[in-house]
Amino acid sequence: MEGDDLKQKVHDTFVAAEKNEHLKLTHAESKKLKDPLTAIQYWVTFAPSLAFKPKARKGDDKRIDDPFANPDKELVVINDVNGDGEYKLLLNKFPVVSGHILLVTSEFKDQQSALTPVDLMTAYKVLCSLDGDEDSDTSENRHLAFYNCGPHSGSSQNHKHIQIMQMPKRFIPFQDTLCNGKDHFLPTFNSEPLQDDRVSFAHFVLPIPESSDMVDEDLLAMCYISLVQRALTFFQDWNDEAPGLSKSYNVLLTKKWICVVPRSHAKSKPPFSLSINSTGYCGMVLVKNKETLDKLTEEPSLVDRSLFECGFPSTAGQKPTEYDY
Known part of the structure; x- marks a missing residue:
């Protein structure tokens, strides 16, 4: 996956798919x-217009209406990402x-x-290819990979997928x-993950x-596991207040x-929902109605409140023994 080649391939595939109406770029x-x-x-x-986007059907069989089982060939950027048949890029x-x-x-997972x-490593390699060699702090071509895991995470499809998109320019x-x-x-x-007390x-x-060159599968896996372990403790700690709360995280x-x-809800409380x-x-939030x-816009702190309602209280500044890691 060479950077310039991948960026060009994503661009060309996107332009062709949009022209032939195989995808619809939402006006925003x-x-x-x-x-x-x-x-x-x-x-x-x-x-x-996203308020009218078709929703995936829910049922016992998670493979029902799987859009990734036989994807539209016009949406396929790379049919075999690593050359081992494990991943597609759509x-x-x-x-x-x-x-x-x-x-x-x-295959369905x-x-x-x-x-x-x-x-993790495959997603990281895609990021590196798309970002290129520019300084990641100042680049106007910076990308984010994200994974919505569990019923309260904001996930809309059951087939395992990591999403990758360009971040807004000059957004920090x-x-x-x-x-x-x-x-x-x-x-x-004695050395906890970072949290922002703001x-x-x-x-x-x-x-x-x-x-x-310093990043490999082991490093990314150890980072991921250590963070997920901490996130999952919230579901143990909150079991009395919310018994049966499904494990979800981003x-x-x-x-x-x-x-x-860690996530507790997919939507914030009314009236915003x-x-x-x-x-x-x-910090990147999608809104579907003008009133919200x-x-x-009038009160930006409402964004933080909505994020709090969909997650758990911050533990920034607490010692590990205070929340039983």
Whole structure:
């Protein structure tokens, strides 16, 4: 996967698929907001037509209406990503941003299953190819890979897939600030994952080595496992208050950092009822009605409240023994 070749292939496949109406690029308007209380940036995208997007059918057989089983050939960017038949790279059929792609397992695997070392490394390699060699902090061609795992994560398809999309230009997610100037490390009892005490929801972040030569399957797997272990403790701790709460979490990955967020709900409470997936937890929120957009514009801190309602309370500043890791 050479960077220029992959970027060109994604572009060419997208242009052809859109021209032939095999995908529909959703008309959307975006604006950058800043929470005056925390200085956290939010990228709010208004896409009213998504309210009418067809929903995947739910049932006991998770393979019903699987769009990735026999994907439209016009949406296939790469039919065999690693040359081993394990993954395909497809275009999103209903993208909000151009070039939104999906790293999909060739055989059906459940979206509620954990990511494997190969899943993580393959996604990281795609990021490296798409980002190129530019400085990841200043590049206008920076990408985010994300995985919605579990029924409360914002996932809409049962077939295992990691989504990859370009991030907004000149947008700074709070994870960037959190990791700025920090070297890669793995958590220990005395060295916890990073958390930003400006946000209300629980999240766990680790810096990734700047040089891609230092990143391999083992490193990514250890990062992922250590963060997921911490996320899963919330479902044990909250069992009395919410018995039977299904385990769900979001994974966000860039060349700079990896982040895991435990999830309690797929939507925030009324009146907003925002549907939130992984992208919300780096500040990119999708809005489908004008009234909600106006409210968030008037009071950006409502974004943090919505993210809190879909997650768990932050444990930033607490010692490990205080929440039984």
